[in-house]
Amino acid sequence: MKELLTGNEAIARGAFEAGVTVAAAYPGTPSTEILENFVRYQGVYAQWSPNEKVAMEVGLGAALGGARTLVTMKHVGVNVAADPLFTLAYTGVNAGFVLVGADDPGMHSSQNEQDNRNYAKFAKIPLLEPSNSQECKDMVGLALEISEQFDTPVLLRTTTRVAHSQSFVELGERGESHTKPYTKTPSKYVMVPAHARGRHVVVEERRQKLLEYSETCPVNKVELADKSIGIITSGIVYEYVKEVIPGASVLKLGMTFPLPEKLVRKFAAEVKELYVVEELEPFLEEQIRLMGIEVTGKKLFPRMGEISQSMLAEKILSVTEFKELVDTSVLVKGVEGDPDVQIPVRPPVMCPGCPHRGVFYTLSQLKMTVMGDIGCYTLGALPPLEAMDTCICMGASVGSALGMEKAHPEMHGKVVAVIGDSTFLHSGITGLLDVAYNKGATTTIILDNSTTAMTGHQDHPATGRTLSKEPTCQVDLVALAKALGISRVVTADPFELDNLKNIIKEEAEANEPSVIITKRPCALLIKEKSSPYTIQTDTCINCKKCMKLGCPALTAGVETVTVNATLCTGCGLCAQLCPSGALKKAGEVIG
């Protein structure tokens, strides 16, 4: 039976069919939906871990224990999980272990566009790159087989367009899933130097064996057509190549580390012009050049962003002698834009009723230096709030606020860290521990909206529910902060602006570290909206103070501000800013 599945759904299906029984992840676009889908299958265990490193460790424990295992994360998550990954590459596995790393060329929802294929080379583990959903499903099975045959973790690397595009997948049955026995083997699993030296030898031997395997690996395919142009490619770009240069010969690489040297040489020798087309880094190109083969790659294609069909056509046409092989229909111009119209941008915004809005409004009023973090609240950096100075990686806010304070003691009282609840549990705890331990006076604001909002509302250790929606223990953030050594811990309602402002001022000015927990659930999780506000047009003096909130439910008009009643959630922030009392909640209006 064929189903239209996203790459992520197909990976979940592939893991199910291949008998994976344990899966762990931390949510991150574009990888999140893999586990959300996998957990729906019968007979499997899947969990959200607090962060990617723990997910990797849960996964490696399961794989060493003998269960086929899936661990998934976004590209930057692999940075967090790199420590266990590099040594798991030494110990090898017992049952199959596949790590799915989802890259984001073009940074649709990420802070950088690192090319994670380099991790495979760095950790000396095999790398697979699917081009569509069918390959996503099939390659999970193949990755597990390679993992078991060569006793190694395997990296399956997707990109946003593979992960979030739907294409047809032939569904199969669930295969055998029996957990292998575990045998205590310290020389293999206890990586003290004496053992690790021995394992490094094994790793190098394995690399050689994998190199030989790649020559016959079924996902490395030569598709010979006109030999005037030969293109080596992988992942989503393969689909663009097939569409735009249908006449060219293609070496489609499904396994991109280690590269099949003989196959590449043979292909290169058969074609007149040789190109390598890949997004981001010259990962294939460098390996091919090391073979002594001259190839055109990054001389034509950028290291930044995504490749499009039209870019592919233009770039190849700019150099090839065989222009007739390129389908130029992709370059036919469409409808022209209207040159007389300035189209306003539509950036993502905090939702109406978002509990973060009041916090960032207050921070902007107090002119604080705000060390930021990763989540919906990063939108607090955008106008009109503009109340964020940095955004680096998960958990960075707390440590970096301490660093800023140590560099600039005179900024005391003017620097805060802001971090979401899920992000705090991911990697903010250790930062806060550092603040307490090293006698900082940093104020950390934990924006507790009781969910992992940005990636689509996943549970975490403070929500009281697991990935499979079972009730579980719930971490107490106040008690946790106190246990780390912070004695000033306050909880505040982000909808009460005056109180919030006083608390932030007081805590920031204190000569010891503090934590403020602003507590309100994500506006998207609230099913029953409070009644909306309305504007009393005769009272509104059009001062536009409320507009400083950047609320999508408020519109600036010539005479007065107006409230969009469909969008308004009744949070009441605007009414607190209104000097003339023109904003009233429906029901409060008299007359």
Add this chain to the structure above:
Amino acid sequence: MVNDKVTNILIVGVGGQGTILASRILSYLAREAGHDVKVSEIHGMAQRGGSVVTQVRMGKKVYSPLIAEGQADIILAFERLEAIRWMHYLKKGGTMIISDQVIEPVPVIMGLQKYPDSIVDRIRRKVLDTIALDALTIARNLGNDKASNVVLMGVLARKMGFPKEKCIKALEEKVPPKFLELNKQAFEEGWKIEV
């Protein structure tokens, strides 16, 4: 409209407008018609009230899940500004279906940028086959603003020549039973519109 060549449909709107359901119904119909189908969606940060685009491609064999600029046969726009923003993706001679609705982006709400006037007229000047309708009011009259996406699907399905009974079946498959009756009515309203 659907033949051996790949047909490209761009669905554009604002995060939260229900473009995803529209693409699910469309891909179901394409599949029932025996086509290869690919769909590409945007997830994550852009969904928070930002400009969103879903791409649906169908035909004998589809490689790329993305539509190249200037290659869309039809743009189904859930909002005026998004229609003109993506207009250059439309093929010459293509069709623009616009829900004549306004959702002001934050820079406009703030009074920093101006929401362009006469968008539908401007589009009509460039795109002969422009179908504009007030899908939001139609849905509101049926009792639920959210059904405007299915009103638009009614227009699109008729324009593309899908059989009506297949469309109803698609709704039965893709819409929760609770909202099925409402969405069937919404679809009817869209289907009625002259294309």
